[in-house]
Amino acid sequence: MSALIEAHGLTVLRPGGRDTVLQGVDFRIDPQEIVTVVGPNGSGKSSLIRALLGHMPLAAGRVTRRAGLRIGYVPQRVQVDTTIPMTVRRFLSLPRRVSDGVAARVLARTGVEGVGARQLTQLSGGQFQRVLLARALLHGPHLLVLDEPTQGLDQPGIVAFYKLIEEVRRQTGAAVLMVSHDLLVVMRASDRVICLNGHVCCEGTPQHVSSAPEYRALFGAGSEGTLALYRHRHDHDHDHDRDRDAACLHPRRQSGAS
Numbered sequence: 001m002s003a004l005i006e007a008h009g010l011t012v013l014r015p016g017g018r019d020t021v022l023q024g025v026d027f028r029i030d031p032q033e034i035v036t037v038v039g040p041n042g043s044g045k046s047s048l049i050r051a052l053l054g055h056m057p058l059a060a061g062r063v064t065r066r067a068g069l070r071i072g073y074v075p076q077r078v079q080v081d082t083t084i085p086m087t088v089r090r091f092l093s094l095p096r097r098v099s100d101g102v103a104a105r106v107l108a109r110t111g112v113e114g115v116g117a118r119q120l121t122q123l124s125g126g127q128f129q130r131v132l133l134a135r136a137l138l139h140g141p142h143l144l145v146l147d148e149p150t151q152g153l154d155q156p157g158i159v160a161f162y163k164l165i166e167e168v169r170r171q172t173g174a175a176v177l178m179v180s181h182d183l184l185v186v187m188r189a190s191d192r193v194i195c196l197n198g199h200v201c202c203e204g205t206p207q208h209v210s211s212a213p214e215y216r217a218l219f220g221a222g223s224e225g226t227l228a229l230y231r232h233r234h235d236h237d238h239d240h241d242r243d244r245d246a247a248c249l250h251p252r253r254q255s256g257a258s
């Protein structure tokens with residue numbers, strides 16, 4: 001199967017600096033896959049997304065995007081100028097105009113039919129996220145990229161949003177790449193989880209990651225996997241010389257297969 005996006009040896013520097021934000025990262029996402037990137041604050045998750053999308057220069061490595069790939073992107077922060085009135089309908093037509101029919105269809109698909117005439121500032125957090133998702137779906141993406149899409153939502157809102165993501169994948173066949181901190185839901189909703197900390201710490205299907213003995217050993221005694229994935233020590237060095245790699249106690253890249 002040909003990957004939608006594939007990256008090898010991705011190295012990214014801090015903007016305006018010489019520190020390494022990502023080093024030697026390999027990545028791929030296949031059609032219809034749901035892949036979630038987790039990791040502590042500042043571990044390079046958004047940088048990985050931006051590098052994969054070509055929004056950030058690479059210091060080394062390469063990214064290959066499938067020819068003609070259409071991507072729907074929801075960035076981590078969307079600035080809405082509250083002083084400028086803007087309806088949902090108008091927002092959906094920026095920067096490219098879409099018909100009323102198309103706008104109504106994507107809003108219905110993401111469960112917010114009927115909000116077209118509302119001001120963006122009048123939406124709840126959950127409705128706003130659904131409008132952002134609707135906008136990302138407008139042009140029939142092969143890949144949806146969502147950077148912390150459930151920020152600010154309460155637990156039922158988070159669960160409902162991930163259900164929606166799975167539904168959208170089923171209906172449209174789009175693959176989904178997302179960054180998330182909502183681990184319990186991530187473990188349920190993802191085909192593959194990548195734990196990042198400047199490099200790929202560990203990677204695999206949620207089931208594999210949470211049950212593999214080598215991962216339990218890595219993540220700590222008594223772990224059931226899910227939370228351990230997030231709690232495991234992130235204080236090791238990230239340089240990729242041999243000794244320091246050994247300190248990670250894991251191979252550079254781990255697939256879902258055992």
Ligand SMILES: Nc1ncnc2c1ncn2[C@@H]1O[C@H](COP(=O)(O)OP(=O)(O)OP(=O)(O)O)[C@@H](O)[C@H]1O
Nearest residue numbers: 014015016021039040041042043044045046047048
């Ligand atoms: N525009 C920028 N200028 C300077 N440094 C930046 C910039 N963007 C990111 N960085 C730095 O790069 C590192 C990785 O940031 P990134 O946003 O990719 O991490 P993250 O894992 O997405 O974090 P979070 O979970 O907090 O969103 C951080 O140390 C951050 O301070």
